[in-house]
Amino acid sequence: MQRNTQLSILRELQRQLRDRVNIDAGVQYRNPASSYTCPDLARKEWETFFRNHPQVIGLSGDLPQPGSFMVADDFGVPVLATRDRDGAFHAFLNSCRHRGVRVANAPRGTAGSFMCPFHHWSYANTGDLLNVPRAADFGPIDKSCHGLVRLPAEEKCGLLIVHPQPDGELNSAELLGDLGPEIDSWNFDSLVYTGETVLRNDLNWKLANDTFGETYHFGRLHKDTLGKLFHGDALAYQEFGRNHRFVWATKNIDALQDLPEEEWDYSQSTGWIYYLFPNIQLTGGASDANLIKIYPDADNPGRSITRVHHYFSAEIMATAAAQDATTKEDVYNPNRTPSISAVSEIFDSTIEQEDYLMGETTQKTAEAGLVKEFIFGRNEPALHHYHNTYREALNLPPLEPVD
Ligand code: FES
Ligand SMILES: [Fe+2]
Numbered sequence: 001m002q003r004n005t006q007l008s009i010l011r012e013l014q015r016q017l018r019d020r021v022n023i024d025a026g027v028q029y030r031n032p033a034s035s036y037t038c039p040d041l042a043r044k045e046w047e048t049f050f051r052n053h054p055q056v057i058g059l060s061g062d063l064p065q066p067g068s069f070m071v072a073d074d075f076g077v078p079v080l081a082t083r084d085r086d087g088a089f090h091a092f093l094n095s096c097r098h099r100g101v102r103v104a105n106a107p108r109g110t111a112g113s114f115m116c117p118f119h120h121w122s123y124a125n126t127g128d129l130l131n132v133p134r135a136a137d138f139g140p141i142d143k144s145c146h147g148l149v150r151l152p153a154e155e156k157c158g159l160l161i162v163h164p165q166p167d168g169e170l171n172s173a174e175l176l177g178d179l180g181p182e183i184d185s186w187n188f189d190s191l192v193y194t195g196e197t198v199l200r201n202d203l204n205w206k207l208a209n210d211t212f213g214e215t216y217h218f219g220r221l222h223k224d225t226l227g228k229l230f231h232g233d234a235l236a237y238q239e240f241g242r243n244h245r246f247v248w249a250t251k252n253i254d255a256l257q258d259l260p261e262e263e264w265d266y267s268q269s270t271g272w273i274y275y276l277f278p279n280i281q282l283t284g285g286a287s288d289a290n291l292i293k294i295y296p297d298a299d300n301p302g303r304s305i306t307r308v309h310h311y312f313s314a315e316i317m318a319t320a321a322a323q324d325a326t327t328k329e330d331v332y333n334p335n336r337t338p339s340i341s342a343v344s345e346i347f348d349s350t351i352e353q354e355d356y357l358m359g360e361t362t363q364k365t366a367e368a369g370l371v372k373e374f375i376f377g378r379n380e381p382a383l384h385h386y387h388n389t390y391r392e393a394l395n396l397p398p399l400e401p402v403d
Contacts, residue, residue: 059291188285191289
């Protein structure tokens with residue numbers, strides 16, 4: 001990330017905190033409550049944004065070595081992602097060419113080949129069909145054209161990106177746009193995958209996304225948790241086409257006023273999220289990261305699935321491993337270095353037990369049908385952007401401003 005961008009963000013956050021003003025989009029919008037409940041809209045979203053749109057399935061660290069594999073099943077197409085012996089990333093339909101049975105059943109692991117459990121056809125991690133048992137009995141089969149069905153796949157800026165359709169167009173550079181070089185600069189590809197948490201909750205997938213869209217609630221909803229570490233009501237925000245960068249201040253920013261700018265530490269003084277259209281919230285990048293993947297429940301607009309992948313740098317893991325602190329309280333104690341599991345646990349529990357809890361009650365209100373709209377404030381521009389972006393992608397009219 002460019003140093004002058006970091007400095008201008010730090011100056012802007014300090015200005016807001018000093019003047020006790022949050023970011024100002026200059027407009028408020030009305031968001032129809034039906035956007036969280038309408039089955040027709042949910043079907044369109046599922047087809048457009050999930051079954052037929054490129055998906056970020058992980059960071060490079062999800063496939064840490066030659067022979068690594070993982071599966072992804074959340075967007076309506078069963079995917080098997082692999083790293084071959086040369087380190088190249090591949091994605092396939094996780095389905096045998098004989099009669100369609102799933103060939104990889106573990107969520108992730110290491111394997112040079114995959115054997116279908118039904119009749120034991122086997123496939124290399126490059127997708128090639130290797131063996132057909134009792135081939136003479138089965139009859140002729142041209143192995144060269146019966147490998148696993150290949151899906152477009154690119155590893156870009158440390159992101160593993162797959163298109164769920166074999167003939168789908170995947171252009172990662174275009175997807176990331178002007179944000180690509182900045183994401184690349186964090187070296188996400190050097191981070192180590194440490195685990196995944198799955199949250200299944202009663203809220204629309206967009207309501208789940210909304211919880212990552214403003215700092216207005218930080219000091220209120222999170223006052224006893226993240227609010228101890230972060231300032232609320234201050235946001236440095238920038239749009240990059242359909243994506244955006246969302247930066248807030250940590251309490252460490254208070255010390256910067258006594259330091260010359262060349263000593264300002266961006267990573268210590270801020271927290272940040274890159275929102276990648278349509279369903280990714282990517283936090284961190286310097287020494288740790290969380291990849292938050294949010295999916296609708298294809299059968300119920302009122303439910304969603306969130307997968308949070310956790311990553312840390314090798315250096316952090318070495319430091320954290322030396323600490324015996326594993327309680328959540330250590331995360332808030334400046335004199336302790338919390339373990340990576342404590343850091344991840346606090347991250348997940350804040351999402352589920354604080355943010356998503358709010359969203360679940362909004363979902364109930366929307367489903368009751370008595371409230372027609374909700375309001376996005378001038379201090380919530382990421383919500384304006386997110387909702388107007390997906391609406392535009394579905395040829396829906398933009399949100400209506402509040403007069
Ligand atoms: S379905 Fe896979 S070997 Fe028969
Ligand atoms: Fe929150």
